[in-house]
Amino acid sequence: MSAVLRRVVVALCVIQFVGILAVPRAQETPADGAGAKTWLGKQHEFEEYLKVAEVVRMQDTVVGVTKPRHAYLAPGGPIGEMAWKALPASGFKGGYRESYKTEIAGYEIDKLLELNMVPPKVERRLNGTIGVAVMWVVNTKSFKDLGGVPSSVPPRYREMWNRQLIRAKMFHNFIGDEDPNLGNWLVDPAWNLILIDHSRAFSTSKDMVHELTRIDRDLWDRMKALTEEQVNTALGPWLDAKQIRAIFERRDVMQRRIDSLVKKNKGEADVFVQ
Numbered sequence: 001m002s003a004v005l006r007r008v009v010v011a012l013c014v015i016q017f018v019g020i021l022a023v024p025r026a027q028e029t030p031a032d033g034a035g036a037k038t039w040l041g042k043q044h045e046f047e048e049y050l051k052v053a054e055v056v057r058m059q060d061t062v063v064g065v066t067k068p069r070h071a072y073l074a075p076g077g078p079i080g081e082m083a084w085k086a087l088p089a090s091g092f093k094g095g096y097r098e099s100y101k102t103e104i105a106g107y108e109i110d111k112l113l114e115l116n117m118v119p120p121k122v123e124r125r126l127n128g129t130i131g132v133a134v135m136w137v138v139n140t141k142s143f144k145d146l147g148g149v150p151s152s153v154p155p156r157y158r159e160m161w162n163r164q165l166i167r168a169k170m171f172h173n174f175i176g177d178e179d180p181n182l183g184n185w186l187v188d189p190a191w192n193l194i195l196i197d198h199s200r201a202f203s204t205s206k207d208m209v210h211e212l213t214r215i216d217r218d219l220w221d222r223m224k225a226l227t228e229e230q231v232n233t234a235l236g237p238w239l240d241a242k243q244i245r246a247i248f249e250r251r252d253v254m255q256r257r258i259d260s261l262v263k264k265n266k267g268e269a270d271v272f273v274q
Contacts, residue, residue: 030150035190036137039120042078043111046120049077050133055126058084063183070136071126081136086129087199098199100132105238106175106198109247112234113222115171117164117195137194143182150187157191163273164193167219169210174223176250177201180209202239204246206253215258217272223251 039046054074061070061083068083087100103121110118119135126133143149153161172180179200186194231244261271 030141030187030189030191032154032189034139034188035192036139036186036188036194037116037119037192038078039135040116043120046078046135047122049079050082050120050122050135051124053077053079053082055084068134071133079135081138083134083136084124084126084131085134085199086126086131089130097203100130100199101238102200102202102243103132103134103198105235105243106177106195106201108234108238109175109231110171110195112226112230113171113219115167115219117168117171117193118198119194119196134196137186137188137196140186140188140194143185143187145183146187148182153191161191161193163216166212166214166216166273168193168195169212170216170219170223170254171195172201173208173210173212173254174247174250175201176203176205176207176246177209178203178205202243202246204242206246206249208250208253208257212254212257212261215261215272217274220254220258220272223254226251 055071056074057072059070059072061068068085071082071084073080073082085100085103087098087103089101090097090099100123104123107118107121110116119137121132121134124131124133149165150161168185171177175198177198177200179197184195184197186196188194228244228248231247235244258271262268265271
């Protein structure tokens with residue numbers, strides 16, 4: 001494991017179900033308001049629009065090592081903005097494998113698992129270059145922008161919020177995301193957790209990027225129910241056979257660790273979140 005990844009893991013391992021990381025009092029937190037997950041229930045419509053929407057203006061961004069461009073779309077459609085990443089289909093940058101295809105695979109497996117945390121992503125060609133178009137989720141802030149994991153979660157959202165953190169860590173382990181940094185975790189005013197940037201996901205490693213202490217039973221049941229046929233159908237256009245096989249190898253590692261947790265806690269009650 002690289003030094004950078006170790007630092008990321010240390011930063012994110014502090015996210016625990018039993019409490020929220022304490023951060024300076026001056027830290028910003030989202031205010032109550034409308035959720036940003038406007039794509040839910042309309043995934044196909046949003047996907048098709050991303051493929052053809054007219055881009056009226058583009059500007060560079062300063063976030064992320066892949067330097068996505070911020071595209072503003074013609075008014076009147078279901079999406080007003082998108083991120084555009086002109087990444088290779090497969091390649092290495094800074095010692096990491098970077099691919100626009102794994103971006104799309106991250107969205108497709110989110111749908112299979114009914115996770116509903118990854119915004120729509122599609123393959124698209126812009127100005128003769130192929131890459132990934134990603135719905136730009138407005139009215140959100142990243143954990144990095146907030147100075148850490150949000151600490152002042154209103155009591156009525158706290159159970160939902162903690163469960164989302166558990167699910168996100170499970171998801172990153174499952175897809176082998178080698179770059180789960182705090183800039184890729186977004187929160188909206190309704191305290192929805194949104195995950196972006198999967199250009200380094202779907203490694204062939206069986207390493208777990210997060211130490212799991214609690215498990216969301218519903219999500220784990222859906223992970224266990226996935227068959228290779230289902231995954232090949234959904235992710236075959238975006239991943240090679242080794243990457244797909246690694247998903248199931250990591251699932252086996254997760255199962256062993258969950259079994260160990262249950263044994264250590266002398267039962268499932270303190271491990272599984274219903």
